[in-house]
Amino acid sequence: MKTILTTIFATILLSSCGIFSSLNSNTSIKPKECFVLGNNKHGVFKTHLTNEGVTLLKIYKTPITGGTPSPVYIKPKETVYVKMEKNTALVIENTGVEYASVTLKVKGDLNLGMSYNE
Secondary structure, rough: HHHHHHHHHHHHHHHHHHOOEEEEEEEEEEEOOOOEEEEOOOEEEEEEEOOOOOOOOOEEEOOOOOOOOEEEEOOOOOEEEEEOOOOEEEEEOOOOOOOEEEEEEEEEEEEEEEEEEE
């Protein structure tokens, strides 16, 4: 009985600490606009990003203090895995003339600012 109670208590404690937490989102991006994830002070995070739309996406990492990004292009229906450093934003740019659709599965620090930019 003691073992069962200890196991239940440990499970509740670990769950409340956010070890198993994640962010799942499907985001639409207007043509020629960007979605910015993590444009604030935060810890490390990682994401599986899937281009669900028909347009080519350009993604790049940019430190919130400035820096030169190196873009990666994501084809329609393609999935990439991205590890983000502390205080670095992930910019997802819709390069097409139609709406883009992106599925994000994020783990790690979830205290992330989110915004759209032209």
